[in-house]
Amino acid sequence: MENYRIFDSELDKLAHKVKLMCSQVNHQVNDVILALNTNDLVLAKKVIANDEYINNLDVKIDKLCQKIFALQQPVASDLRYIISALKINNDLERIGDHAVSIAKRIEPLQEYEQLIQELGLELIGEKTKNIFSDVVELVNGHNLEFAEQITIKAQEIKEECREIASTMLTEMMHQSEIVVVAANILIIINLFERISGYSTNIAESISFVVNGEIIKHKK
Amino acid sequence: MIVEKIHTENMFLYYSGKMALNNISIQIPEKKVTAFIGPSGCGKSTFLRSLNRMNDLIDGVKIEGKVMIDSVNIYDKNIDVVNLRKKVGMVFQKSNPFAKSIYENIAYGPKINGINNKHQLDEIVETALKNAAIWDEVKDRLGDSALGLSGGQQQRLCIARTLAVNPEIVLMDEPASALDPLSTAKIEELIVQLKEHYTIVIVTHNMQQAARISDNTAFFYLGELIEYDKTRKIFTNPEKKQTEDYITGRFG
Numbered sequence: 213m214e215n216y217r218i219f220d221s222e223l224d225k226l227a228h229k230v231k232l233m234c235s236q237v238n239h240q241v242n243d244v245i246l247a248l249n250t251n252d253l254v255l256a257k258k259v260i261a262n263d264e265y266i267n268n269l270d271v272k273i274d275k276l277c278q279k280i281f282a283l284q285q286p287v288a289s290d291l292r293y294i295i296s297a298l299k300i301n302n303d304l305e306r307i308g309d310h311a312v313s314i315a316k317r318i319e320p321l322q323e324y325e326q327l328i329q330e331l332g333l334e335l336i337g338e339k340t341k342n343i344f345s346d347v348v349e350l351v352n353g354h355n356l357e358f359a360e361q362i363t364i365k366a367q368e369i370k371e372e373c374r375e376i377a378s379t380m381l382t383e384m385m386h387q388s389e390i391v392v393v394a395a396n397i398l399i400i401i402n403l404f405e406r407i408s409g410y411s412t413n414i415a416e417s418i419s420f421v422v423n424g425e426i427i428k429h430k431k
Numbered sequence: 432m433i434v435e436k437i438h439t440e441n442m443f444l445y446y447s448g449k450m451a452l453n454n455i456s457i458q459i460p461e462k463k464v465t466a467f468i469g470p471s472g473c474g475k476s477t478f479l480r481s482l483n484r485m486n487d488l489i490d491g492v493k494i495e496g497k498v499m500i501d502s503v504n505i506y507d508k509n510i511d512v513v514n515l516r517k518k519v520g521m522v523f524q525k526s527n528p529f530a531k532s533i534y535e536n537i538a539y540g541p542k543i544n545g546i547n548n549k550h551q552l553d554e555i556v557e558t559a560l561k562n563a564a565i566w567d568e569v570k571d572r573l574g575d576s577a578l579g580l581s582g583g584q585q586q587r588l589c590i591a592r593t594l595a596v597n598p599e600i601v602l603m604d605e606p607a608s609a610l611d612p613l614s615t616a617k618i619e620e621l622i623v624q625l626k627e628h629y630t631i632v633i634v635t636h637n638m639q640q641a642a643r644i645s646d647n648t649a650f651f652y653l654g655e656l657i658e659y660d661k662t663r664k665i666f667t668n669p670e671k672k673q674t675e676d677y678i679t680g681r682f683g
Contacts, residue, residue, distance in 0.1 A: 217680050272448045285639055288675045424668030 215292060219284050223272050223293065226276050228427050230297050230304075233269050234351040237304045240311040241264065241344045241407065245337035248318055248400070251325065259315040263308055270305040273297065296417040300351065303410040303417070307344075310403045310410075316395045331397065333378050336404050339369050347411050359415035366408035373405040436461035436630040437482060437598060442496035444477060444486065450630075451477050455496070457645075459544055464622060464631040466645035466662065468638055470682065475634045475652040482632065483519035484512050500586050500600070517544070520598035524605035526585035527579035528592070533560075533569050536577045536588055540596040540651040555595055562628075563591035564621045583614025587621065601625065603633040607640065619644050642666045650674045 240259055247255035277298045280286060286294050321328060328334070345363045350358035377398055383396045416428045437459040444452035459465045467475035477486065484505060486492045498505050505515055517540075528536050536558040546552060556573070560566040565587040565622045567674055569580070577588055586606060602620070607615040622631055622644050635641050641648050642662060649659040650673070658665065658674040669675045676682045 219680065287638070287642070287678050288669055291667060292680050 219280075219286075219290070222276070222280050222284065223290065226273070226280065226294065226297055229269065229273050229276065230300060231352055231419045233273060233301060233304050233350055236262070236266055236269065237308045238344055238348050240308050240370050242316075242341055244314045245313040245341055247315060248321075248328075249334050249337060251318065251322060254320055256315040256318045260312050263312045266305060266308040270301055270308075273301040277301075289421070289424075292421050296421045299417045302412050307407050307410050310407050314403050315317065317400055321393060326388075327390070327393070328397070330425050331379065332372070333376070333397070333400070336369060336372055336376070336401070337384050339365065339372070343369065343408055343411050347414050350415060354418055354422055356419060356422055360399050362411050362415040364372055366392070366412045369408040370405055373401045376401050433463075434461040435459070435501065438497075438499045440497040440499070442481070442494065442498055444474075444481060444495075445491075445493045446489070447491035448493075451457075451483070451529060451654050455656050457649060457656055457659055458628065459632060461630050462626055462628070463646040464531040464633060464644055466633070466641035466648045467500050467634045467651060468636075468641050468648060468677070469651035469657075470677065471636075474654040475649075475651045476604055478651065479604055479632060479634050480521075482600070482602055483516050483521055484510075485521065487512065490584065516594050516597055519602060520593035520596065521602045521604070522586070522590050522593055523604045524557075526582060526589045526610055528580070528585050528588050530576065530578055533577050533580070534573040534600050536592050537595045540592060544596060559591040559595040560588075562594050562625070563587045563622070564617065565591060581614070583617060584612050586610060586614070586618060589608070590625075594625075598629065600630045600632065603631065605634055605636065608636060615640070638666075649676060652677070 240262060243255055243262075244259045246252065247259060247406070277294050280294055284290075343362055346358045346362045349355065350362065380394050380398055380401070384391055413428070416426075419425070419427050435458050438457065440456050442452060442455040443450060455474075455478060462517065469475045475591060480486050481494060482497060482500070482505075486494070487510060496504055500515075500519065503510070526597060529539060531539070532555055537559050538552045541552060541555050546555070557566065557570075560569060565584060568584060569575075569588075577585065584600045586609075590601075590606070606622075607618040608616065618641060622633065625631055626646075633641075633645065645662045647659065648662045648665040650669075650671075652673055658669055658671045660670070665674060669678065
């Protein structure tokens, strides 16, 4: 019953681009975490520069989805895949932006390595890398076991980020001289939390592709 | 509330002993558009025609099981087929107006049914043409030959002719497949309007058309009803792989 369609080559092209986007954003996330952990300003600048490639790819994926919608009138699993590709692309692009935002905040954190270590920022970074490697697996293979893992891990990251934020706020009240650096740390924490949030969105989108059920906002 | 208009139970149809419909059980709701889709030869038109006994006209057709309309088996011996076809009208792929005036095309059915009052016929003709969304285009030339109308107009005239005998169900077999996109759009819009008063069952090869206008979609394959569900469900997340393969064009 299987039959090759011209449409399939368009879908293959789209799947290839989404996987490429995912892998590029994965590099950005890994690099920015490494740059943060090692105070590597050169690597931070590289992350900022690479964003343009991701933005271009984002537009290409959008255009390809538009073209498929307009010319192929996709239905059923094809329709679900293209809707999800658009959303996943959007989420990945936002994660890429967040990596850039973190990269831009590494310089003001110089000289505060000890504080960063004490707060456990490195651990959050590792967990974010870990959740994103699940995202890559999920996007490449549509194995929903990774989707479950992502949801669990995102919740953990969220809780830990909130804990760090609360510690930070207490410190700020006692040491006014750290307010500037603390504000940057709070922003970075928030960005990590957002990255894990977008990872959850991607997990939900892939679940929609596979099962056809919208699971977001369901607890 | 959804009221059931048509239902079949374990229905089989054979053409000279060869099975064309295999155990079809379906419930079709009142005042909704139900679309039948499937590849050529899947039995969808045969099934549609069995809903007003059009297959009776073909030699060697044998039907088993129940075909119920308003809870009455239309294949019962005491059923008056002429009355049945008044109640269950039909529109075909190729528009087939009579070689008469526009007015006479519409008035023909009511006249046969004994209505001869000119005033009453005028009213029926006007209402039918209005309901078929063609009144404005023909009201000034009701005496002209129907054959002078465009293809799309002829098809709407045929729909008006069907409506003139006041049916409850309208069966449509590929009603827009020979029309240009603009005429098709008019027919589709008309079908959606008609469901306010009529139960519509439509066979179409145009899946986007089924998606646009129907409430429920039934997918037939090799004489079997493979899947029947809300149109939205069929076109976003069908249950059966055969349905998925067909609507996505992966059917080889």
